[in-house]
Structure formats: structure tokens, C-alpha cells
Amino acid sequence: DTGVSQDPRHKITKRGQNVTFRCDPISEHNRLYWYRQTLGQGPEFLTYFQNEAQLEKSRLLSDRFSAERPKGSFSTLEIQRTEQGDSAMYLCASSSGQGTFGTQYFGPGTRLLVL
Amino acid sequence: DAKTTQPNSMESNEEEPVHLPCNHSTISGTDYIHWYRQLPSQGPEYVIHGLTSNVNNRMASLAIAEDRKSSTLILHRATLRDAAVYYCIHSNTGNQFYFGTGTSLTVIP
Secondary structure: OOOOEEEOOEEEEOOOOOEEEEEEOOOOOOEEEEEEEOOOOOOEEEEEEEOOEEEEEOOOOOOOEEEEOOOOOOEEEEEOOOOHHHOEEEEEEEEOOOOOOOOOEEOOOEEEEEO | OOOOEOOOEEEEEOOOOEEEEEEOOOOOOOOEEEEEEEOOOOOOEEEEEEOOOOEEOOOOEEEEOOOOOEEEEEEOOOOHHHOEEEEEEEEOOOOOOOOOOOEEEEEEO
């Protein structure tokens, strides 16, 4: 068990550019979550996958955001036409969804800065 | 939203016990109570979770009120490495966690 990994750890982009982040969950975890965290705030839920199916999306997830988990393993989060307000830490978590609900294990996050 | 209420900040002396309170008055009967902590520039780290009974693990203890509307995370001997933001969450589906602003714990040497 190598834990949840995220790539890249840091990303600086210019407003209007597209960015894509990757998350590799703990192997055999069928649930995967994306959160966003701004300075001084707790993480905010964005979306959740069970295997390859995206089951929940927050109203925070505008049309510029899209997430995929094509084979039920790794996931990508894409932000199109980035805005300065998108600057945040993007966190990924995974869980097995079995036994007692629902301990989520978090990755180190991808810090995005939009100039 | 499954909201919780925690003090914004707390201080503790090193080697002393710390009791971190949380109110979760909207909790439902099937909600689990989870505690996480987050060090600067890191993702949240699982600490402990429970349903009704008090729970102990190597990191901490969780005391749950009889009506389940509040809980307390207990660190038995605070160390400098325990300085972090502590989040209390309740969830009945395990699908999405609602983090508040948490409690920022300062440990004084």
C-alpha cells in the first residue's frame, strides 16, 4: 500500500489555460473523491466516483470542471479556461467503501496557482 | 449539509492531554463520526472514527456523547507533531465529507 498519489504537486498557469491533474488511489479502493481547499478553509467536496461511475457532483463543480475515472483506477480532474478564483489545493481521496463507513485516505494534493 | 461546530483554535502544553470538542446536532442515527487532522501543505490524515461507543486507537481516543450530538477527540499526551488543524465530520454514506474550518491546535513546548 503506497498511499494515494497526485501529480503534479504544484502547477502554475495563466488565466484562460487548461490544466489537468491526476490521482492514483490506493489499489483496490473502488471509491475516489475530489476536494478543493482554499487558504484557511476546510476541504470542499467536488465529486465522487464508485469504480468508473461518477455518482455525485457538487454544485461547486462548474461546467469548466470535468473529472473522469475511465477504468475505475486512476482519475483525472480537468479545469478548462482557468480563472484566478480556481487557485486552490486540489485533493484526492480514496476509500474501499467496505466495512465501517467510509474512511477516506487523502493524497498530498496539487496546489494550483492561476496568474 | 452535515455541519459540525468546533472551536477555531486551542492550545495545549506538550506532554499534557488535549480534549478537542465537536458539536454535531444534525447527526442522524446511521451517521459515523470521523476525525481527521491536517498539517500545513499536506492532505488530511485519518485519526479515528466511531458510531456510538467510545473508541481508542494508537493515535487518539474518541468519546461520543450518549445522544451523539457531540463528541470529543482526546490526545492523551500532546507532542509538537500533533500541532495541526483537526476536523470533525459526520457522514451516513461515506460519499462526501463536509469539512468545516476545524480547530487549529497549537502545542506549546
